[in-house]
Amino acid sequence: MKNIKFLFLPLFVVALFSSCDKYENSAEPSFITYLPKLTVSGSPNITLECDATSYSDAGGTAEEQGKPIDLITTVKPKYFGGSTVDGPDVYTILYSAENKDGIPGAAERTVTWKECNGDLVSSIAGMYTAYLSRTTKSSGAVLASAQYQGVGPVIIRDLGNNQYGISDAIGGWYEFGRSLGVSYAAIGQTITANNIPANDFTFGPAVEVGGFGGVNTLTSFKVFPSESKIVFTTDWEAGFTFEVTLIQNP
Structure with missing residues (x-):
């Protein structure tokens, strides 16, 4: 029985010292990024009556950590094509910006420009x-x-x-x-x-x-x-x- 106890002792010592190996943390360093904050000026939904002659957009602002950043505005007509608000249609005006890390933010506005009703004799509009x-x-x-x-x-x-x-x-x-x-x-x-x-x-x-x-x-x-x-x-x-x-x- 003494011999058996002696044989187990080296194994315990090896295990004890092995458990003291240094642990290396391989995680990537963390960093803080501030998302773009977009604000649309005025109402997000605008309706223009059929006798409107033009539309001027109120625009918006974009900020990163409280500081202004570039705001890009894009007009997307729903049905009749084009790149500006220029007549009867339903338009999505998309505002977008990116922070310094390339992370995007977006907001939008809908503009509905009504068509005038014709009399169905001289116009079907x-x-x-x-x-x-x-x-x-x-x-x-x-x-x-x-x-x-x-x-x-x-x-x-x-x-x-x-x-x-x-x-x-x-x-x-x-x-x-x-x-x-x-x-x-x-x-x-x-x-x-x-x-x-x-x-x-x-x-x-x-x-x-x-x-x-x-x-x-x-x-x-x-x-x-x-x-x-x-x-x-x-x-x-x-x-x-x-x-x-x-x-x-x-």
Whole structure:
């Protein structure tokens, strides 16, 4: 028994001294960074009436640790393109800045510039609420549930020379009805009014349905002045047709 106890002693000594090895901390040194602080001057949501002639943005400020830093302002029209607030549309004005470590910050403002309502005799321009139905071409099944009724706004913008632009050629089916946003709208459809009372229109090139793709072709367009109403239909090559009823907003 004594021999056995003696053999275990060196192992205990080795373990004891091994446990005293120095521990090296390999963690990276820490540092403090101050995030950009952005402040938007004025309201984050602005509506311009249709008779507005221009828009001047109130801007904003950006700071890092209480000191001013560069603020970048970008204008993003929702439907009709461009890089400035220059007519009826819905605009996002994005304010952005970076701190000294390259960490970004952002804030935004929405500007809605209304289009003036036409009389549907000499002009079809205006702000509209949409009531929608979609038909599956293969089966004839019609979908017109509550989520697709009373959506919008849909804008018909006067582009000049009797030409108009429609903000979404499927009436907001996916943008508003499915709440998927403007990336799923059919943007870019134009129409020329040859004789509005006679429902004589020339349709511009077909446009794609955003997000999903596939050409969407405007097939009919009729105005009903006494009801402040427009009804148009489109044919989407994905296998659906849309009927869009637009009622002018007061």
